[in-house]
Amino acid sequence: MSRVNQPDTLVSVLREIQRRLRVLESTRRTTTFAAARAPAPVMAFQPARxxxxxxxxxxxxxxxxxxxxxxxxxxxxxxxxxxxxxxxxxxxxxxxxxxxxxxxxxxxxxxxxxxxxxxxxxxxxxxxxxxxxxxxxxxx
Missing domain, CATH: 2.60.120.260 (Galactose-binding domain-like)
Known part of the structure; x- marks a missing residue:
């Protein structure tokens, strides 16, 4: 991310892209691991009365x-x-x-x-x- 009142440089843009990729990859790995561990439950509502x-x-x-x-x-x-x-x-x-x-x-x-x-x-x-x-x- 750029500093306040300063234009973005190629280096700052590249760092921001790398940071976002790391966040996306870590989220994807966690989601894939959780999905592989347990199947998604089937949920349904029943009458309450x-x-x-x-x-x-x-x-x-x-x-x-x-x-x-x-x-x-x-x-x-x-x-x-x-x-x-x-x-x-x-x-x-x-x-x-x-x-x-x-x-x-x-x-x-x-x-x-x-x-x-x-x-x-x-x-x-x-x-x-x-x-x-x-x-x-x-x-x-």
């Missing part, structure tokens, strides 16, 4: 949400609400790996296939009412 979450009034297991994922560890965060009583479970490729009751729960699952299906099912365990579930998956 429980009355808008997927739900069931059936006493039989009913699939409510589904996710396809790649191999690795996945943390599934479940929020389960019910009018009277109910439960939810997480299935990995059709096999139940965890069953939870009303409340917030974290379930860690391992996806081993090239493409693994995670499904959250719910059922009513009380006499009447609806069980509603929202689920978030965080790749580890």
């Amino acid at each position: 429980p009355q808008e979450w997927p739900g069931t009034g059936s006493a039989e297991w009913t699939p409510l949400v589904r996710l396809l994922t790649r191999p690795g560890e996945v943390l599934v965060v479940l929020d389960v609400v019910a009018d009277s009583a109910g439960e939810a479970r997480v299935l990995v490729d059709g096999e139940a790996v965890a069953t939870v009751e009303v409340g917030r729960h974290e379930v860690t699952v391992t996806a081993s296939a090239a493409l693994t299906e995670l499904v959250v099912e719910a059922r009513r365990t009380g006499a009447t009412g609806t069980v509603r579930v929202t689920a978030f998956a965080l790749a580890g």
Whole structure:
């Protein structure tokens, strides 16, 4: 950069260009390294009000949400609400790996296939009412 009230010289312009190149190169290396370390997460909003979450009034297991994922560890965060009583479970490729009751729960699952299906099912365990579930998956 030039000094105040002095014209730029060829040397000062060259130094400024070199400085900018160093900044750009360091930023590019950091971004490339971070991108190589971890894949970009997929984010999506869910309804905030429980009355808008997927739900069931059936006493039989009913699939409510589904996710396809790649191999690795996945943390599934479940929020389960019910009018009277109910439960939810997480299935990995059709096999139940965890069953939870009303409340917030974290379930860690391992996806081993090239493409693994995670499904959250719910059922009513009380006499009447609806069980509603929202689920978030965080790749580890």
